[in-house]
Amino acid sequence: MAKxxxxxxxxxxxxxxxxxxxxxxxxxPFTAAGRNEERTKNVVxxxxxxxxxxxxxxxxxxxxVAGLSELFEGSKVVLNTVGPFADLGHEVVEACxxxxxxxxxxxxxxxxxxxSQERHAAAMExxxxxxxxxxxxxxxTGEIAAEIALEEPGYETLDTVILWKGAPTTASTETIFSNxxxxxxxxxxxxxxxxxxxxxxxxxxxxxxxETALALPWGGxxxxxxxxxxxxxxxxxxxxxxxxxxxxxxxxxxxxxVEQAIRPLPEAEQRAKLDxxxxxxxxxxxxxxxxAYNRSMDSxxxxxxxxxxxxxxxxxxxxxxxxxxxxxxxxxxxxxxxxRVGFASGCQAFGHRRLLDVLQQYGLTGEPIVxxx
Numbered sequence: 001m002a003k004x005x006x007x008x009x010x011x012x013x014x015x016x017x018x019x020x021x022x023x024x025x026x027x028x029p030f031t032a033a034g035r036n037e038e039r040t041k042n043v044v045x046x047x048x049x050x051x052x053x054x055x056x057x058x059x060x061x062x063x064x065v066a067g068l069s070e071l072f073e074g075s076k077v078v079l080n081t082v083g084p085f086a087d088l089g090h091e092v093v094e095a096c097x098x099x100x101x102x103x104x105x106x107x108x109x110x111x112x113x114x115x116s117q118e119r120h121a122a123a124m125e126x127x128x129x130x131x132x133x134x135x136x137x138x139x140x141t142g143e144i145a146a147e148i149a150l151e152e153p154g155y156e157t158l159d160t161v162i163l164w165k166g167a168p169t170t171a172s173t174e175t176i177f178s179n180x181x182x183x184x185x186x187x188x189x190x191x192x193x194x195x196x197x198x199x200x201x202x203x204x205x206x207x208x209x210x211e212t213a214l215a216l217p218w219g220g221x222x223x224x225x226x227x228x229x230x231x232x233x234x235x236x237x238x239x240x241x242x243x244x245x246x247x248x249x250x251x252x253x254x255x256x257x258v259e260q261a262i263r264p265l266p267e268a269e270q271r272a273k274l275d276x277x278x279x280x281x282x283x284x285x286x287x288x289x290x291x292a293y294n295r296s297m298d299s300x301x302x303x304x305x306x307x308x309x310x311x312x313x314x315x316x317x318x319x320x321x322x323x324x325x326x327x328x329x330x331x332x333x334x335x336x337x338x339x340r341v342g343f344a345s346g347c348q349a350f351g352h353r354r355l356l357d358v359l360q361q362y363g364l365t366g367e368p369i370v371x372x373x
Contacts, residue, residue, distance in 0.1 A: 002075045003057045004029035006330045007101075009068075009092060010081035011058075012036070012043040014169040014285060015106055018323030019079055020056070021047050026331050029055040033071055036060060063088065068095035077330045080105040083171050084178035085112040085133065093120045093131065102130040102333045104346075106322055108138050108175045110220035111182035117225070117343045125342025134222040135329055135346040137321035138162055138240060140355065141365065142223055142298040143345055145313040147352035148368050149302035150232055155309060157235040159301040160223055161204050163213055164318045165243040166294040167286035176251065177278040179219030180258045181270055186217070187224040187236035195220065199255035201248060202239055207299055207312045207369075214248040215241035216255075226345040243295070254281065289317040291363070296321065309372045313356075315365040328358045 006023060010016045011032035023030045024047070034040035037060035044058055045051050061071045063082070068091060072078055078101045080092050085107040093116060096103040103124070107113065113133050124131040134140070142162045149155060168176065185192040195217045206213040218240035227233040241248050254277070262273045296315040301308065315321055325346060332338065338349035346355055359365035 001073045002031040002033075002059070002071055004031045004055070005076045005334055006030040007033055007072060007075050007078045008081070009033045009061075009078060012040045013081055013171055015171065015319055015322055016081045017043055017047050018319055019081070019326045020044055020050055022324045022327035023330065024050045024053055026327050027055075028327065028330055028334065031057045031059060031071070031075070033059050033061050035063065063091060065091045065094045065098070068092055069098045072096060072099040072101050075099070075101055077102045077104065077333050079326045079330060081171065083107065083109070084174050085109050086115065086178055086182070089116060089133070090119065093124070096129065097123050097127065100127060100129065102132075102338075104130070104132045104135050104326055104329050106136040106326065107133045108136065108172070108219065108221070109178055109182070110184060110222065110225060111179070113222055113225050121343035128341050130333065130338045130341055130349055131343045132329065132346055132349055135322075135325050137296055137315065137318040137325070138164065139222045139238070140325055140346045141296065141313055141315060141321065141359070142221070142238065142300065143226055143347045144352045144356050145298045145300040145311040145368065146223065146227070146302070147347055148370060149300050149309045149311045152309070152372070153232075154304040154307045155302035156233055157303045158223065158227065158233060158237070159303070160236070160238045161213075161215055161299045162221070162238070162240045162296070163206070163215070163243055164294075164296040166289065166318055168283050169286060169319070170283050173281065173283040174278055177254075177274055177281075180255055181262070181274060182219060184217040184220035185224055186220065186238070187227060187233070190228070190234050192224065192228070197259075199252055199259060201252050204239060204241075207297065213241060213243065214245050215239035216248070216251065222345070226348065289320055291316040294318055307372065309370065312369040313365060315359065317364055321359060321364045324358060324362055324364060325355060328355070
């Protein structure tokens with residue numbers, strides 16, 4: 001049984017430790033949980049300022065519904081960073097249902113979002129609990145930009161691009177590989193439509209510089225999911241990528257290798273081969289982010305029959321943005337009910353303008369650039 005109202009599951013990872021740091025900033029007591037208590041304690045004890053507060057606990061937990069339920073009992077919010085979520089997320093949500101905890105995670109996996117909605121949304125809503133996967137810089141900030149465009153009526157198509165500058169963490173790399181065998185969806189006429197399964201890079205315009213950038217459907221992203229039943233929106237395409245063109249070419253070559261060498265295998269063998277490939281391409285722990293280098297850019301073109309809007313939202317320190325959004329989500333849920341329960345995005349649960357305010361308060365996001373014509 002956790003001693004504190006918030007549980008950070010996967011606290012020893014790159015994003016997990018940043019979440020702990022922002023929980024300290026917001027004065028929220030938390031339990032740091034992971035499979036290895038010694039490793040988790042060593043990490044959390046060295047997070048700047050956290051050891052001085054004395055308002056955290058470290059525990060080891062087995063990744064089973066029973067083990068997680070025992071840990072979550074008595075808590076109110078679970079912040080999950082343990083992925084790939086499509087493989088490991090269901091047990092965590094089931095434990096939240098059993099113990100009455102709100103659930104937030106940092107996923108970038110569209111397939112996990114769809115499966116979590118199908119399997120758990122009704123139960124979470126019935127209990128008045130929030131099921132909010134994907135509260136993260138990729139793609140909550142893109143949703144904030146889209147919602148700003150939609151603050152005026154007359155738009156029904158969203159063409160979105162999310163780019164960032166930096167090195168992926170181990171967990172982010174695992175997410176990239178997890179997405180490679182899943183079907184990526186966009187939204188057309190209010191319905192899911194699969195992207196072409198043939199891996200290909202898209203040249204996209206890049207606000208603020210002459211050179212274009214390279215992007216991919218990136219598993220589909222969360223935006224088509226969040227706007228699926230929105231009466232304002234019919235079509236959503238979402239692409240993602242990194243500023244580094246050469247790195248994007250490497251991602252494409254990996255996707256092509258998966259299509260050629262793994263996709264033809266029997267389904268029972270695909271996962272094992274994909275895990276082997278992911279292990280061979282495992283990313284080391286990146287250095288702590290620097291605001292001058294680690295940047296993000298969300299660009300949204302919103303169009304309607306008679307009008308167009310372009311919203312650009314620039315930020316820095318991508319993983320810090322994710323961590324702050326997670327910590328703020330916990331703060332909100334400890335103090336008041338979310339705007340929506342059940343399956344909902346961060347913007348739907350807490351308000352897009354409020355999330356933007358939080359990011360700006362900590363210097364992680366600039367003022368949105370909005371052009372309407």
